[in-house]
Amino acid sequence: MTTFIDGKAVALRVRAQVAAEVATLSRKPGLATILVGDDPASAVYVAGKRKAVREAGMRDLHRYLPATVSQGQVAAVLDELAADPGCDGILLQLPLPAHLDPGALIDRIPAGKDVDGLTTHSAGLLARGENGLRPCTPSGVIELLASEGVKMRGAHAVVVGRSSLVGHPMAEMLLHHDATVSVAHKHTTDLAALTRTADILVVAAGVPHLIGAEHVKPGAAVIDVGIHRTPHGLTGDVRTTELRGIAAQVTPVPGGVGPMTIAMLMANTLRAARR
Numbered sequence: 001m002t003t004f005i006d007g008k009a010v011a012l013r014v015r016a017q018v019a020a021e022v023a024t025l026s027r028k029p030g031l032a033t034i035l036v037g038d039d040p041a042s043a044v045y046v047a048g049k050r051k052a053v054r055e056a057g058m059r060d061l062h063r064y065l066p067a068t069v070s071q072g073q074v075a076a077v078l079d080e081l082a083a084d085p086g087c088d089g090i091l092l093q094l095p096l097p098a099h100l101d102p103g104a105l106i107d108r109i110p111a112g113k114d115v116d117g118l119t120t121h122s123a124g125l126l127a128r129g130e131n132g133l134r135p136c137t138p139s140g141v142i143e144l145l146a147s148e149g150v151k152m153r154g155a156h157a158v159v160v161g162r163s164s165l166v167g168h169p170m171a172e173m174l175l176h177h178d179a180t181v182s183v184a185h186k187h188t189t190d191l192a193a194l195t196r197t198a199d200i201l202v203v204a205a206g207v208p209h210l211i212g213a214e215h216v217k218p219g220a221a222v223i224d225v226g227i228h229r230t231p232h233g234l235t236g237d238v239r240t241t242e243l244r245g246i247a248a249q250v251t252p253v254p255g256g257v258g259p260m261t262i263a264m265l266m267a268n269t270l271r272a273a274r275r
């Protein structure tokens with residue numbers, strides 16, 4: 001029996017809880033999403049985040065900047081939001097146009113407003129296991145595993161992908177939950193041999209349909225972080241239908257990890273506002 005994890009339902013629960021707590025605050029938390037340029041996928045994700053902000057009873061402080069904007073102009077917007085007491089969280093949507101340096105811009109966000117958990121400061125707190133704001137997508141994966149009762153302590157977790165947005169923080173968060181963690185990437189010599197030893201398999205490779213039945217141990221929990229727009233609709237990094245009857249749990253795309261990313265962003269913004 002394979003359970004298809006309903007990420008949308010878990011996300012709605014998290015968002016409802018955030019909204020209930022926001023309603024008790026004397027001041028509405030504000031989240032600034034910053035979208036640079038006209039990448040159509042980014043526009044969809046940012047629209048989803050702004051809708052969630054409004055539905056949580058928070059203030060939408062969205063900024064749009066044209067693709068031709070300079071590094072200094074983006075920095076000025078970030079600095080203005082950093083100084084604004086009504087702004088509790090700042091999210092710079094990635095990817096940025098190629099002429100901009102994302103690392104330098106992200107690091108202008110103060111740690112207390114880093115609701116994406118992507119600054120050098122937040123990454124350092126995560127690496128040291130200290131309190132801080134955590135990246136939303138790996139937080140959402142942890143929340144999904146917990147809500148499904150998947151045991152992390154002592155499990156072998158394999159993370160496919162090592163990006164600073166997902167793979168790397170994901171591995172660290174699984175470590176903090178006492179899993180034994182392996183990280184695979186494009187230079188891994190025998191991917192299937194490694195992933196077949198995984199009790200928990202988190203796939204964040206950015207390669208459509210990379211993972212199939214031959215990669216999965218019977219009874220494993222498989223989390224698909226990939227999201228790709230094809231002429232036939234959205235698909236992930238996992239050939240999910242092949243895993244029916246093999247995996248114990250699997251997340252669909254859409255309706256799996258994506259909605260959790262947005263839910264954890266709302267939870268981070270509430271946390272940032274409280275401090």
Ligand SMILES: Nc1nc(=O)c2c([nH]1)NC[C@@H]1CN(c3ccc(C(=O)N[C@@H](CCC(=O)O)C(=O)O)cc3)C=[N+]21
Binds near residue numbers: 044094255261262
């Ligand atoms: N600074 C930054 N922070 C991010 O968190 C960030 C980012 N940059 N860049 C891109 C990725 C991607 N991402 C998603 C958010 C929601 C869905 C989502 O809601 N997906 C829906 C489908 C929505 C659709 O139609 O595409 C689902 O999977 O069911 C997906 C992907 C956040 N990202």
